[in-house]
Amino acid sequence: SYVLTQPPSVSVAPGQTARITCGGNNIGSKSVHWYQQKPGQAPVLVVYDDSDRPSGIPDRLSGSNSGNTATLAISRVEAGDEADYYCQVWDSSSDHVVFGGGTKLTVL
Amino acid sequence: EVQLVESGGGLVKPGGSLRLSCAASGFTFSSYSMNWVRQAPGKGLEWVSSISSSSSYIYYADSVKGRFTISRDNAKNSLYLQMNSLRAEDTAVYYCARVNSTFGTYYFDYWGQGTLVTVSS
Secondary structure (H helix, E strand, O other), X not given: OOOOEOOOEEEEOOOOOXXXXXXXXXHHHOOOEEEEEOOOOOOEEEEEOOOEXXXXXXXXXXXXXXXXXXXXXXXXXXXXXXXXXXXXXXXXXXXXXXXXXXXXXXXX | OOEEEEEOOEEEOOOOOEEEEEEEEOOOHHHOOEEEEEEOOOOOEEEEEEEXXXXXXXXXXXXXXXXXXXXXXXXXXXXXXXXXXOOHHHXXXXXXXXXXXXXXXXXXXXXXXXXEEEEOO
């Protein structure tokens, strides 16, 4: 089955850029989606189809996808960005949804 | 406004059964595939099951196949998850999520607030 690998944690100072990676075999051939989840809340879609943002999501969040790595970048990081972030793909070979293990973003 | 409201969670003994419901509103329910996603305490998201708009296509994670059954009633704008032979490892918050699916892509654009299932003796 398809596996997505994320770093468990990423730390960044306010105002800097955080980059959260999502690794998978030839993930560049798939559409990658990203969710933000704050404690006690349901996940929220923040990036879909590699780099598109739903309405209401600030352009400080951006996504890219190539080769074996997809990346969610958050520029000008704020305290409110502190959350868990999950990548997700659809594995057409198994007709299963696959999530990465999640990355906890800490704002120092 | 799209709303998804789960219900039916609670405490159940190992080997027991539970039926979760998800009431949808604010969109044409019958036009969308729906999924269940769960999250064990302190853990990440785990996909559980998906069902297409007309119930023609149904898929399960290996961890629940043969024990859980997903279904929907488009006339009632409702999604269900029948959970049998429950195990301690099924303890989690269960979310229903609406699918946005076009050619080559499949993601969740709306989520419910979740319902907690606790399997314990």
